[in-house]
Amino acid sequence: MAETLVLIEQDHGQLKHSSLHAITLARQLGGEYALLVLGHDLDKIAASLVSYGASAVIVADDPALAEPLADRYATVVAEVARKRGAMTLLGTSSTFSKDILPRAAALLNAPMVTDVLAIEEKDGAISYRRPINAGSMLATVKVEGERRVLTARPTAFEAPAADAGTICPVERFQLDAASLPNGMEFISREQRQSDRPDLTEARVVVCGGRPLKDTQTFESLVGGLADALGGAVGATRAAVDAGMVSNDYQVGQTGKIIAPELYIGIGISGAIQHLAGMQDSRIIVAINRDPDAPIFQIATYGLVGDLYQLVPQLIDSIRRG
Ligand SMILES: Cc1cc2nc3c(=O)[nH]c(=O)nc-3n(C[C@H](O)[C@H](O)[C@H](O)COP(=O)(O)OP(=O)(O)OC[C@H]3O[C@@H](n4cnc5c(N)ncnc54)[C@H](O)[C@@H]3O)c2cc1C
Structure with a gap:
C-alpha cells in the first residue's frame, strides 16, 4: 500500500497540536505514513514528531520557507508527495491547510475532499463523510483515481497517542530554493500578543x-x-x-x-x-x-x-x- 503523507503545521517553531489529529485519520486509512513539516530551524519540531508511529519525519527546512507563503509551500508539498510516491496527502482542516493543500492538489492533479469527519470502507473502496450546508447535512463522497488530497476535521479525530518506545528517522528533503515560485512576497506579520490560549486548541x-x-x-x-x-x-x-x-x-x-x-x-x-x-x-x-x-x-x-x-x-x- 502506498504511503500517506501527513502535513504537520508549525508556526515559528511552535507545533500546532491540532495538526496532529490528521495522523489519526492516516492510521485509520491503514498502511505506512510519513509526517512532513516545512519551515526554517525545524530541529526541535522534528525531534518532537518522531514518536507518532510514522515511517519518517520529512523536514523541508530552508530560509526560503521561514514564512508560510502558499505558492512555495504547495510546490514543496507536491514535490515531496511525488518523490515519495505518496498517494494520499493529508492535513488537518485549518486556515493553513486551506491555503496550501488545494494548491498542492492542483499541482498533483488530484481530487480533494475537505473536512473529512469519518471514512467508510466497502468492497475495498473508501468513501468520506463530510459536512455540507454549514454542517446541517452530511454528504458521503468518493473520489476517482488513485491519488487524493484530504483534510480532516480536528474535532472528528482524536489527538494521536505518541509512543516514546518507537522512534522514526528524520529525513531532510533537499530542495532547490532558487527554483521555488516567487509570485508571493512576505511583507510583514502582525501578531496579537495574548496570554490566552489559542482558540482552536483551548479546553x-x-x-x-x-x-x-x-x-x-x-x-x-x-x-x-x-x-x-x-x-x-x-x-x-x-x-x-x-x-x-x-x-x-x-x-x-x-x-x-x-x-x-x-x-x-x-x-x-x-x-x-x-x-x-x-x-x-x-x-x-x-x-x-x-x-x-x-x-x-x-x-x-x-x-x-x-x-x-x-x-x-x-x-x-x-x-x-
Ligand atoms: C454565508 C454566511 C456565513 C456566516 N458565517 C458565520 C460564522 O462563521 N460565524 C458566525 O457566528 N456567524 C456567521 N454568519 C452570521 C450568522 O448568520 C448570524 O448572523 C450570527 O451568528 C449572529 O450572531 P449573534 O448570535 O451574535 O447575533 P444575534 O443573532 O443578533 O443574536 C444575539 C442574541 O443575543 C441575545 N441578547 C440580546 N441582548 C441580550 C442581553 N442583554 N442578555 C442576554 N442575551 C441577550 C438575543 O436574545 C439574541 O439571541 C454567517 C452568515 C452567512 C450568511
Missing part, C-alpha cells in the same frame, strides 16, 4: 455575540470570564462585523472550527453558521435573555437572563472560588 472557550456592543464591554465580560476560567475568547460574525474584535476570533462556518471541553456562549442566538463552528464542543453553556433562542436547543446548560447581570456575577463567584 475552554468563551464566545460573545452582538449584544456585547463595543470592544471594551466585550473584553471586560467575555475576556473577563475567559480569563477567570483560563480559556480563550471567540466571537460571532455579528460581533466581528460590529468591530468589537478582529476576525481571527470568529467561530463558525466562515471562521474557526472549535470543539473545546467547555464552550460558553454569551448573547449568541445560535445561528446555523455559528453552530457549524462549535456544535462538537463537549459541554455547551448558553447565556441568553430569550428562552426561545435556538442555541438552547444544543446547550447542555442554559442560563436565561440578562448577560449584563449574569456574567459579572459569574466572574465574581469564579474568582472568589
